[in-house]
Amino acid sequence: MQKLFQGVEGVVDRSEELKQNASGVAAVRRARSTDKLKEECGVVAIHGHPDAARMAYLGLYALQHRGQESAGIATADGQKLANIKGMGLVSEIFTDDVMDKLPGPMAIGHTRYSTTGDSALLNAQPIRVESTKGLIAIAHNGNLVNLGNLRAAMERDGVYFQTTSDSEMIVQLIAHSNAGTLVDAIADSLKTVEGAFSIVMMTRDRIFAARDPRGFRPLSMGRIKNPDGPDTIVFASETCAFDLLRAEYERDVLPGELVMVTEDGVTSRQYASGVAQSSCIFEHVYFARPDSRIYGRWVQESRDAMGRRLARESGVPADVIVPVPDSGVTAAIGYAEESGVPFRFGLIRNHYVGRTFIQPEQRVRDFGVKLKLNPVRNLLEGKRVVLIDDSIIRGTTSRKIVRMVRGAGAKEVHLRISCPPTVSPCFYGVDTPSKRDLIAANHSIEGIRQYIEADSLAYLSLGGLLKCCATKNPSGEDAGYCTACYTGVYPTDWVDVREILAAQ
Numbered sequence: 411m412q413k414l415f416q417g418v419e420g421v422v423d424r425s426e427e428l429k430q431n432a433s434g435v436a437a438v439r440r441a442r443s444t445d446k447l448k449e450e451c452g453v454v455a456i457h458g459h460p461d462a463a464r465m466a467y468l469g470l471y472a473l474q475h476r477g478q479e480s481a482g483i484a485t486a487d488g489q490k491l492a493n494i495k496g497m498g499l500v501s502e503i504f505t506d507d508v509m510d511k512l513p514g515p516m517a518i519g520h521t522r523y524s525t526t527g528d529s530a531l532l533n534a535q536p537i538r539v540e541s542t543k544g545l546i547a548i549a550h551n552g553n554l555v556n557l558g559n560l561r562a563a564m565e566r567d568g569v570y571f572q573t574t575s576d577s578e579m580i581v582q583l584i585a586h587s588n589a590g591t592l593v594d595a596i597a598d599s600l601k602t603v604e605g606a607f608s609i610v611m612m613t614r615d616r617i618f619a620a621r622d623p624r625g626f627r628p629l630s631m632g633r634i635k636n637p638d639g640p641d642t643i644v645f646a647s648e649t650c651a652f653d654l655l656r657a658e659y660e661r662d663v664l665p666g667e668l669v670m671v672t673e674d675g676v677t678s679r680q681y682a683s684g685v686a687q688s689s690c691i692f693e694h695v696y697f698a699r700p701d702s703r704i705y706g707r708w709v710q711e712s713r714d715a716m717g718r719r720l721a722r723e724s725g726v727p728a729d730v731i732v733p734v735p736d737s738g739v740t741a742a743i744g745y746a747e748e749s750g751v752p753f754r755f756g757l758i759r760n761h762y763v764g765r766t767f768i769q770p771e772q773r774v775r776d777f778g779v780k781l782k783l784n785p786v787r788n789l790l791e792g793k794r795v796v797l798i799d800d801s802i803i804r805g806t807t808s809r810k811i812v813r814m815v816r817g818a819g820a821k822e823v824h825l826r827i828s829c830p831p832t833v834s835p836c837f838y839g840v841d842t843p844s845k846r847d848l849i850a851a852n853h854s855i856e857g858i859r860q861y862i863e864a865d866s867l868a869y870l871s872l873g874g875l876l877k878c879c880a881t882k883n884p885s886g887e888d889a890g891y892c893t894a895c896y897t898g899v900y901p902t903d904w905v906d907v908r909e910i911l912a913a914q
């Protein structure tokens with residue numbers, strides 16, 4: 411493996427390896443051709459730990475499901491700010507010799523599946539920018555929606571952007587702010603941008619964490635108790651990262667909140683308020699790990715409730731409940747318990763394909779699903795099967811799975827989806843096909859059923875989904891959710907109207 415390090419700002423160059431084994435960018439392109447929405451990004455921050463880089467590595471390792479395209483870790487030791495990033499998985503990039511180049515008690519980390527900007531090392535994060543307020547590194551989960559106007563205005567003012575990523579916008583706004591202090595500059599910048607952002611930032615001696623005023627993406631704060639000195643403060647996109655770090659969950663960073671951690675402790679300010687919360691409900695449906703607690707409730711509980719409710723809303727006589735692994739498993743358990751029909755792993759997933767499988771030509775493309783999933787014939791033969799999945803995007807994968815189950819001898823195949831039909835693209839950090847490629851935007855449920863060749867098809871109702879994810883914010887009010895991909899009603903003003911117009 412060839413590696414290049416350039417001063418304290420380093421990249422891990424795996425170009426030779428990429429050519430040889432077709433992993434990395436090429437694999438990401440292949441992953442995009444699958445019929446699933448893609449996770450956005452995961453962020454982590456560590457303050458006050460002697461080996462902050464390794465803690466950030468562990469945090470990113472737990473958040474790998476949120477992005478497999480690139481990863482990066484920046485560290486600070488009070489003087490210097492080191493930053494290394496590369497294409498690929500966290501464990502591929504951060505080998506021991508790479509970790510040794512990341513000293514200091516503070517770190518931020520990022521794992522990325524790009525939703526804007528080119529899919530390249532250039533846009534890997536953390537992004538580091540030199541400014542009048544010193545060096546700043548940022549790692550961002552989400553997507554800004556007023557990017558075009560803002561970026562053009564800043565470029566007219568002479569700002570030079572290093573990347574095509576929307577995340578650099580935030581740090582450039584901070585760098586060019588007239589505010590007297592760094593924390594004021596950050597607060598001003600966060601007020602200027604519109605859209606989804608859960609961010610962690612680092613200077614030579616401080617860590618910041620913030621969420622956008624609507625709280626689109628999750629971000630939690632935890633603590634590792636240290637009996638001999640100050641506690642280690644950690645932030646992560648999902649609480650599953652805290653388990654690996656042995657950190658205790660303390661609280662969520664609130665929508666519109668900016669938290670600062672220094673040697674003197676944790677301080678916070680509400681930089682924006684009065685905006686209705688619209689957290690991404692699809693985190694509960696699919697993105698987040700079931701062992702995470704986000705927006706104040708366990709993801710596992712939400713998915714179990716979705717399955718139970720689906721059984722009540724659209725139950726059908728059946729012999730066996732089969733999840734489409736892995737994301738359909740928890741809802742399928744709930745469905746099976748509610749309906750009294752036995753749960754069985756009637757489809758087995760091969761965990762070792764996906765990223766590294768070479769899929770060069772159209773004629774072998776149909777193997778895609780068969781390589782990932784295989785039916786357990788003796789569980790399906792002669793049975794009335796209810797398949798549980800979390801979404802239908804284009805419909806092509808669902809059709810292959812239905813055919814596969816029928817081909818294994820199932821007498822009937824019924825498909826149940828644990829959320830409403832996906833009818834609109836996401837602009838808040840989730841990689842969604844355009845409206846013309848979303849099957850539910852262009853076909854009735856009966857039309858989709860015919861296309862996927864199922865005996866019956868039903869989705870969870872929107873009202874049902876909202877009940878399954880109901881939670882309170884710290885003030886005791888009902889937390890609001892974004893459901894735009896199910897309704898086409900967007901919580902922010904600015905979106906690309908061409909994408910929202912009905913497909914022809």
Ligand code: SF4
Pocket residue numbers: 626689690691692693835836837838839840892893894895896
């Ligand atoms: S549009 Fe859908 S995926 Fe995007 S933030 Fe809203 S609920 Fe989440």
